[in-house]
Amino acid sequence: MTLASPLTAGRIAVTGSSGKLGGYTVADLAEAGYDVVALDVAPAPPAVREASVAALAVDLTDLGQVVDALEGCDGVVHLANIPAPGLRPEGVTFTTNVAMNQAVFSAARTLGLRRVVWASSETTLGLPLDTPPWYAPIDEAHFPRPESTYALSKVVTEQMAATYARWTGVSHVGLRFSNVMTIQDYRDLFPPAWDDPAARRWNLWSYIDARDAATACRAGLVASEESLGGAGSAPNVIIAAADTCMRRDSAELLAEEFPGVELRREVRGTQSLFDISAAERVLGWRPEHSWRDEGDALI
Numbered sequence: 001m002t003l004a005s006p007l008t009a010g011r012i013a014v015t016g017s018s019g020k021l022g023g024y025t026v027a028d029l030a031e032a033g034y035d036v037v038a039l040d041v042a043p044a045p046p047a048v049r050e051a052s053v054a055a056l057a058v059d060l061t062d063l064g065q066v067v068d069a070l071e072g073c074d075g076v077v078h079l080a081n082i083p084a085p086g087l088r089p090e091g092v093t094f095t096t097n098v099a100m101n102q103a104v105f106s107a108a109r110t111l112g113l114r115r116v117v118w119a120s121s122e123t124t125l126g127l128p129l130d131t132p133p134w135y136a137p138i139d140e141a142h143f144p145r146p147e148s149t150y151a152l153s154k155v156v157t158e159q160m161a162a163t164y165a166r167w168t169g170v171s172h173v174g175l176r177f178s179n180v181m182t183i184q185d186y187r188d189l190f191p192p193a194w195d196d197p198a199a200r201r202w203n204l205w206s207y208i209d210a211r212d213a214a215t216a217c218r219a220g221l222v223a224s225e226e227s228l229g230g231a232g233s234a235p236n237v238i239i240a241a242a243d244t245c246m247r248r249d250s251a252e253l254l255a256e257e258f259p260g261v262e263l264r265r266e267v268r269g270t271q272s273l274f275d276i277s278a279a280e281r282v283l284g285w286r287p288e289h290s291w292r293d294e295g296d297a298l299i
């Protein structure tokens with residue numbers, strides 16, 4: 001099988017474009033010169049309107065609408081989903097997400113899109129950690145450990161992605177995003193956790209800056225087939241910041257909150273307790289932002 005060329009240009013659909021991560025992703029891809037089509041059931045927010053891209057109202061659970069909407073695209077960055085447990089009844093979260101993800105993968109297959117990048121989640125790895133992790137730093141092999149129907153929908157979708165990738169020879173890149181944060185989130189959410197480590201121990205004090213999550217989507221489009229593992233690959237990689245949201249040493253926090261959990265390699269200072277080396281190896285992506293760079297107001 002010949003290897004498809006990476007998508008360094010062309011027409012890219014971004015689903016979930018009216019959402020938290022969608023706006024950053026549309027802006028990043030438009031800035032990088034892609035011809036972006038924004039797809040969401042909700043109206044386009046200012047970030048999408050300012051990027052001056054085409055925007056279409058679509059219900060992505062409806063395969064017919066998805067096929068219509070993706071026609072003429074070279075690739076898709078699929079972010080639309082119910083984005084967390086507890087927002088909708090459990091069964092609705094599962095069936096809606098799986099229906100949406102299947103429709104997008106199926107439409108991409110029908111239309112011959114050349115790359116699918118989609119939002120998986122750190123929750124596939126055992127979050128929230130009401131029971132301790134098997135080990136730390138958590139890496140891609142700390143899987144599958146869904147603890148909610150939301151996480152289960154992502155685990156099932158990772159299997160679907162692998163299947164569609166095998167059927168089509170088109171790589172499907174799954175991004176296991178950590179908790180996505182804006183600068184305002186840093187102000188609202190991190191300081192209260194500094195004196196209360198239990199507040200954010202559920203994900204080992206991890207996060208991802210929304211701007212870095214957007215560049216990870218672009219890295220998924222431009223990564224070569226070779227680095228993804230060959231034509232029809234379906235790698236799923238952790239996308240997290242290089243540090244924690246805390247001011248105390250990570251190893252010390254782990255020992256205190258999860259006594260007895262093995263620390264498999266040295267973690268220095270406030271370094272993340274998630275291993276992000278696979279994303280660098282497979283996608284050539286590294287986070288560039290930390291809450292620590294956002295000014296004295298936070299510290």
Ligand SMILES: NC(=O)c1ccc[n+]([C@@H]2O[C@H](COP(=O)([O-])OP(=O)(O)OC[C@H]3O[C@@H](n4cnc5c(N)ncnc54)[C@H](O)[C@@H]3O)[C@@H](O)[C@H]2O)c1
Nearest residue numbers: 016018019020021041042059060080081083119177179180
């Ligand atoms: N926010 C996080 O911390 C986080 C962490 C890990 C993974 N993720 C994943 O990243 C993705 C984006 O998350 P987000 O925080 O931007 O979520 P969000 O809720 O802000 O955005 C999701 C968007 O999808 C749209 N959508 C939902 N159902 C739809 C449908 N049937 N048809 C068309 N559009 C529909 C919504 O209108 C919304 O604009 C999701 O897949 C989520 O599961 C998010």
